Amino acid sequence: MNFIENLNWPAILVALTAVLVISRVNHFMSGLKAVNHLVGPRVPFAPLSVPGVLVPTTWWNPGLFYIWHWRNHFYKTWGSENVAFVPWLSGRPTLMVTNLDVARQVTLGAHRSSWEKPVDQSQALLMFGMNLVAAEGEQWRKHRRIAGPAFTNELYQMAWQETYNLYNEMIEEEGLSAKDAFEAPVVQNLTFKLALSVIGNCGFGFNFRWAEPPFSPDGTLSIQEAMRTVSEWHALDVFCPKWVTKLPVPQFKKYRAACDKLMDFMRAQVVERREIINGGSQLKGDVFTMLVKANEDEEEKLQLDDEELIGNVFVMLLAGHETTAHTLAATLGFLAIHDEIQEDVHEEVMSVFGRRDPVTSLFLVFNDFTKLEKVVSVFYEALRLFPAGFVLIRRATEDTVLQVPNPVGQEGTTSVPIQKGTDAIVDMIGIQNNTRYFDEPEKFKPQRWYGISNESESFSAFSVGPRACIGRKFATLEAVCFIACLMRDWKVEPLLNSGETKEEWKKRVVDAKMVLTLGVKDVPLRFVRRK
């Protein structure tokens, strides 16, 4: 007791404070050195770290939403396309990249690359097994070798046909065939249902129909509902420790039950598919079957195990569902407030397939996909303004040097040494708003994509380089088919609140919401039948 009382507490406090200050100054100075003193904000916490995200976006802390809210002025203020956040309290120095050449260097993913996806960021994607999105280096090559062949023309045709069928079912099941107009107070309710069913059918080989009930006849969750629940609540596993998801909260219980149901189901499906393949029966072209087939055809040492196969199918569900659904909602929102563009798109659709018999035209239309340039362009432009995959996170695995292009108007590049352990966030919103690539980037101008090939990397919202999105064509075909069907039959208008103008609707609705992916806020629309 005496000993504690005799301690000189003020002196101890001063000493501890001094140690803390010295260690934080050290931390800050080494952070500055790690990024070669690149310009950018000096902040208490690293952006996208837990404390950085929990504290709201303010002038001294970027928070989660700075990427969206500061998109038009942030890089201009610093006078650079790439800036460095250097934290003085906690977290790693972090480069924010909006130059595509630099983005290519950090996302290359080659086995000799000095950058990789940080394991702590990929953990949540591993719950069903290692997969293409989370894998790195040699392991990534192995996954891509198996997953690549699954994206065949047959799959794309299936995506087109499923979208077309589901559109028609939507019209019937929602009772729209007899209506001259209908309202969709949240159009995402339609686009999410569509995207989940398309990926369920084409990714997993299911037969999800628009009218599917949420429960099986035995009262357990249906597979469709299990998939919907897992993709809707997956953020729990990303943001919360495991024990939180085990709390007796009804929604959490449903989420765990859905995960278990999906896992059991997928294990059984791998076995069933292997039997079909080895039995020589006719194969369906869904991603799951094609993955198992490619795996069976591969040399043993290059094969994926069952968990990895399941991990890949699961990641397709996550990567390919929300992203497409968000972008479709944004596209329809933009069309609703751009009458002239909508009329152009309608005319194009009518000229390509509007007057053909809708059933027999199905495959003609699939082949005509490239003729629907205006439909593709509105989808791309909406995706440019709301890039669903809004950050690509990488970490330097060794000291390295980035070749950074000099400002517009100056030839050449500058070498910027970067130290091991530095994070790089490819800011996809920043890239899409970078005036080096786009004039008037804040404007919805689909014509900037006219004449540009569907595979062109000048459209970068699916990322660039070898690790760019494997589902780009799949998502584009699905979206183009759905938009074309809607534009053929309906005129889309903003669903206004009483007394609200279009401009006020735009301010209220055309804004972002962010969780794992970026989307537009709930989009209220009115569809009026075209005569």
Ligand code: HEM
């Ligand atoms: C509008 C829709 C979509 C957008 C905006 C989008 C965006 C992206 C982006 C930006 C990446 C790069 C991620 C990174 O490097 O960290 C990516 C990768 C990926 N996407 Fe998509 N995606 C979409 C649809 C799809 C679909 C439909 C599928 C599957 C059917 C899919 C499967 C994947 C996979 C497996 C990867 C990882 C590729 C690799 O690392 O080799 N995506 N996507």
